[in-house]
Amino acid sequence: MLDVVVLTVGPLLTLEEAKQHLRVDDVDSDAIIEAYADAAVLSVLNYCDRKLVPQGAEPAFKAAALLMLGDLYNNRESVVAGQSFAVSPTIGALLGPYRSYRV
Known part of the structure; x- marks a missing residue:
């Protein structure tokens, strides 16, 4: 998992938090859940044009x-493949105040 997302605190999401959110108990899906969690964190950072x-x-x-x-x-x-992905209105509302806009 990413360990440079939040200054001085550690990863934004732990594997345990991700699995709890997804309601997954087994360990068979750990690798894919970690990959999706990393992608999700990068996606929200990219949406806001931020590194941290x-x-x-x-x-x-x-x-x-x-x-x-x-x-x-x-x-x-x-x-x-090739399908566009839109951020849900809820995600947009959560991140809107932190989004950087380039002019």
């Missing part, structure tokens, strides 16, 4: 990453 989570914003970024993780995990069989 701003201090104090950890709960919003964690919630958004968990929602993204759920989307990735639950829709893993229906992904079509």
Whole structure:
């Protein structure tokens, strides 16, 4: 899992948190869950054009990453190459205040 996302605190999501969110108890899916969790964290950081989570914003970024993780995990069989991906309104609302816009 990524260990440079939140300054001085550690990873944004632990494997245990990801599995609890997905309601997965077995260890057979650990590798794919870790990959999706890493992708979810990178996705929310990229959405905000940030390299690190701003201090104090950890709960919003964690919630958004968990929602993204759920989307990735639950829709893993229906992904079509070349298909565009939109951020859900909930994720957009959580991250909107932290998003950097380039002009």
